[in-house]
């Protein structure tokens with residue numbers, strides 16, 4: 001039974017999409033069957049896997065409004081075992097349109113119900129906001145993986161993210177856990193990074209992944225080639241770190 | 256008559272808030288009277304100026320719903336000539352609530368109408384999205400300043416941002432111009448940055464600021480002290496670069 005994990009943090013540019021793609025691809029390389037769901041109107045996870053905006057016919061948006069079956073939307077990627085429910089930049093207007101739907105917070109949960117059994121893991125890449133699309137992802141998920149860049153604004157936003165998670169656990173999804181906090185874009189030479197990381201570890205104790213993802217330009221180059229880091233440069237520190245994260249997630253899964 | 260400039264880019268983490276605070280403070284140091292409007296529910300511009308979330312009574316949200324007068328919301332900051340219309344993290348639910356309001360795209364424009372004459376410049380810091388709050392900012396503005404980190408996903412998103420600006424010019428705000436594109440978090444040692452910057456310059460020609468903002472850790476440290484870079488470390492490259500940007504903006508203004 002596939003585990004559904006949302007990748008969320010309303011702070012912008014902290015490595016949500018990079019983590020969603022890199023972790024999915026690393027698990028697929030270990031022959032886990034993976035579905036990556038892109039519900040961000042920026043459609044970066046879709047573009048980062050080499051699928052142009054114009055090439056996407058049906059998108060996750062059509063699935064949320066239950067106008068199509070899942071088979072009409074799911075796409076194969078360059079990596080065996082890795083499948084994608086693509087987004088489209090036209091989803092920008094979706095959030096306002098979904099507001100009027102019935103049970104608007106449960107649309108994604110319903111859409112994933114019939115397909116959960118086919119995958120080992122389902123990851124959901126979310127937009128930088130706590131609006132309706134991200135709420136849908138948190139309601140549909142078993143747990144949430146929180147990428148965090150160790151800087152001040154990202155730290156400030158954690159409180160609000162945790163408050164939102166608690167509200168969702170109370171009212172919409174009692175099973176929602178925290179998969180863990182992942183330090184991304186980490187530059188060990190900076191005191192700022194070390195100080196913020198210390199503060200987060202004190203607060204979250206065991207919930208912080210041992211794997212840390214340092215800043216590595218190859219991770220920023222890979223999406224312009226439409227490839228996950230594993231295909232773009234498997235020897236780079238970025239690829240090695242995300243494979244370490246994949247091992248940690250699988251270890252937690254088997255416990 | 257105050258010029259209203261929105262600082263917008265739906266890509267997350269490209270330096271919108273850092274630019275909004277740093278540019279506002281630099282112009283205030285040149286004795287221009289500045290109002291900084293924070294309409295991002297993350298309330299980072301408010302926090303970056305040293306105002307804690309709990310300290311904010313009335314926020315920009317109350318002003319949008321016209322429940323209070325502007326005098327009840329505007330705050331002084333540590334810098335003379337710099338004033339703030341603060342945000343609150345409780346604004347997160349606002350976007351869904353504003354959807355039902357009449358003339359929902361004009362709420363901010365109406366709120367700023369009576370006060371424009373009191374300032375030389377009004378800057379609006381926006382969230383990383385093209386939703387209703389950012390639309391309000393673009394409708395209320397004379398021009399939009401677009402911070403861009405020279406990386407692939409930020410480049411991908413530019414097309415959608417320009418499309419949205421064109422739609423707004425056609426239907427909601429014919430006077431909206433592009434103030435300019437500003438390269439931020441620029442690391443000149445990386446080929447990726449140089450290649451993306453070249454592509455942007457080819458496309459935008461004269462619309463790119465000469466000032467470039469390199470990556471400089473003092474800019475990331477300043478918000479944890481609740482101070483703009485000018486007060487935190489006036490000798491840092493970050494402060495010097497943003498003062499250069501302020502000069503460029505004033506020069507354009509006097510032409």
Ligand SMILES: Nc1ncnc2c1ncn2[C@@H]1O[C@H](COP(=O)(O)OP(=O)(O)OP(=O)(O)O)[C@@H](O)[C@H]1O
Nearest residue numbers: 012013014015016017018128214215216220267406
């Ligand atoms: N470890 C890393 N090293 C270097 N660059 C990185 C790393 N992780 C991400 N990046 C780059 O940093 C930028 C931000 O990352 P990304 O887009 O994945 O963040 P995000 O949280 O998904 O952003 P958004 O909030 O806009 O959805 C991108 O240009 C990406 O290529």
Ligand SMILES: Nc1ncnc2c1ncn2[C@@H]1O[C@H](COP(=O)(O)OP(=O)(O)OP(=O)(O)O)[C@@H](O)[C@H]1O
Nearest residue numbers: 012151267268269270271272273383469470471475
């Ligand atoms: N030139 C710079 N050098 C170093 N750090 C920077 C620079 N500009 C911004 N930062 C840091 O990078 C992070 C992202 O910047 P900032 O929060 O201003 O971007 P934003 O576009 O406002 O993000 P969001 O999309 O979440 O609103 C912050 O931690 C900020 O302190």
Ligand SMILES: [Mg+2]
Nearest residue numbers: 016017040044
């Ligand atoms: Mg993303």
Ligand SMILES: [Mg+2]
Nearest residue numbers: 271272295299
């Ligand atoms: Mg910001």
